Amino acid sequence: MSSSLLLTNATVIDGTGTAAQPHSSVLVRGAAIESVGTTPHIDGDTEIVDLGGRTLLPGFFDCHVHFAFGPDTGVLGPTHDDPVLAMLASIRRIEDTLAAGVTTVRDLCGLPVGYRTAIESGRINGPRLQVALKALSHTGGHGDGHHCGVNTTAHMSELVDTVDETRLATRRLIRDGADVIKVCASGGMSSAYDDPDDEGLTEAEMSAVLDEARRHRGLPVAAHAQGERGILAALRSGVTSLEHGYAITDEGCDLALENGTILVPTLRTALHPPNRNTMPEKKYQKKLRWLDIARQNIARAIERGVTIAVGTDAGICSHGGNLEELGLLVELGMKPMDAIVAGTRTSAELLRLGSEVGTIEPGKIADLIVVDGDPTTDIGVLADNTRIQAVMTTGRWRKNELGPTHLDSAALPGAIASL
Numbered sequence: 001m002s003s004s005l006l007l008t009n010a011t012v013i014d015g016t017g018t019a020a021q022p023h024s025s026v027l028v029r030g031a032a033i034e035s036v037g038t039t040p041h042i043d044g045d046t047e048i049v050d051l052g053g054r055t056l057l058p059g060f061f062d063c064h065v066h067f068a069f070g071p072d073t074g075v076l077g078p079t080h081d082d083p084v085l086a087m088l089a090s091i092r093r094i095e096d097t098l099a100a101g102v103t104t105v106r107d108l109c110g111l112p113v114g115y116r117t118a119i120e121s122g123r124i125n126g127p128r129l130q131v132a133l134k135a136l137s138h139t140g141g142h143g144d145g146h147h148c149g150v151n152t153t154a155h156m157s158e159l160v161d162t163v164d165e166t167r168l169a170t171r172r173l174i175r176d177g178a179d180v181i182k183v184c185a186s187g188g189m190s191s192a193y194d195d196p197d198d199e200g201l202t203e204a205e206m207s208a209v210l211d212e213a214r215r216h217r218g219l220p221v222a223a224h225a226q227g228e229r230g231i232l233a234a235l236r237s238g239v240t241s242l243e244h245g246y247a248i249t250d251e252g253c254d255l256a257l258e259n260g261t262i263l264v265p266t267l268r269t270a271l272h273p274p275n276r277n278t279m280p281e282k283k284y285q286k287k288l289r290w291l292d293i294a295r296q297n298i299a300r301a302i303e304r305g306v307t308i309a310v311g312t313d314a315g316i317c318s319h320g321g322n323l324e325e326l327g328l329l330v331e332l333g334m335k336p337m338d339a340i341v342a343g344t345r346t347s348a349e350l351l352r353l354g355s356e357v358g359t360i361e362p363g364k365i366a367d368l369i370v371v372d373g374d375p376t377t378d379i380g381v382l383a384d385n386t387r388i389q390a391v392m393t394t395g396r397w398r399k400n401e402l403g404p405t406h407l408d409s410a411a412l413p414g415a416i417a418s419l
């Protein structure tokens with residue numbers, strides 16, 4: 001197999017916000033992008049693929065995923081299922097997500113570190129992966145899954161109730177290989193005795209997490225924060241990202257803008273209308289109310305120019321089809337190109353990967369997707385897995401449904417001339 005690949009006749013959306021560039025070519029050598037735009041000098045070993053005008057984008061990010069479970073298993077699936085079957089189900093979710101055009105994922109609790117190693121070492125195909133391992137929650141808080149005296153969520157959370165316990169638990173997560181520390185700054189939607197308006201870790205506890213993160217490579221801190229008070233406490237303590245942020249107010253937007261905090265709104269989970277037949281009436285009404293709260297406040301945050309990265313909370317919502325999130329951001333007022341930047345460059349920056357991936361530029365790692373359609377005029381094409389025709393990570397195709405596209409060298413001069 002040749003070690004360099006020329007993708008010709010591509011419409012390149014490079015992830016920087018620059019307008020789409022039709023009739024472009026991108027040269028990939030080994031794992032990296034060598035040149036973009038003009039026809040480069042190529043040698044006889046270069047494989048040439050004519051993209052026929054299809055759109056070439058950076059691989060997308062989903063900054064909020066839970067591969068350990070799905071809507072079919074619920075968050076407690078991993079505790080009930082045969083561990084082998086649970087592992088196979090997680091691998092399936094990882095593959096589905098990659099096939100949906102997502103080449104980098106941040107798993108925000110529940111997934112053991114071994115999956116990251118498995119992908120990095122090529123044992124399984126998947127998006128490059130960062131893991132939080134377990135979320136930090138207080139006793140009785142969002143991450144406390146005790147039910148009739150049994151801790152049902154030990155696989156995904158650690159309970160901490162003082163500044164010292166919080167600091168120690170952060171150190172344990174760092175020791176175990178966490179790429180990001182997740183804190184529960186508010187209650188949530190899912191459990192019976194927990195409400196988004198409830199407060200989570202105290203500001204002092206979150207500040208201790210931030211300090212430990214700073215002492216260890218400046219690891220990012222992601223705060224689950226849905227209600228207003230939890231959002232403000234998280235923002236005041238200086239977290240890197242606000243996850244969900246449904247009740248963010250103007251005061252919250254100001255703080256986020258001031259501190260450079262990134263909002264990950266997880267609309268794919270928030271905005272799907274709940275099913276009245278599958279939940280108790282009280283929970284159904286709660287979901288409806290919070291759907292409205294999320295819609296209004298996230299639209300306002302977009303209007304105010306808060307920096308947004310893409311995350312879906314897949315696990316609560318389905319895995320695969322993650323890029324539907326971009327359509328929901330557009331529905332709430334974002335321009336399609338801005339949604340694309342949110343899902344590529346901005347998300348890469350949030351994950352501290354901005355110098356490696358997230359844009360199509362010389363020197364970046366070749367994480368690329370080929371889309372049949374123009375997402376700047378119809379953002380919905382990104383949500384359709386059949387339109388995500390090819391996915392590449394580190395210079396290798398992981399999905400390729402392009403059909404016959406190879407040019408033999410005899411066709412080369414004509415192909416180049418038509419660029």
Ligand SMILES: [Zn+2]
Nearest residue numbers: 064066108313
């Ligand atoms: Zn989540």
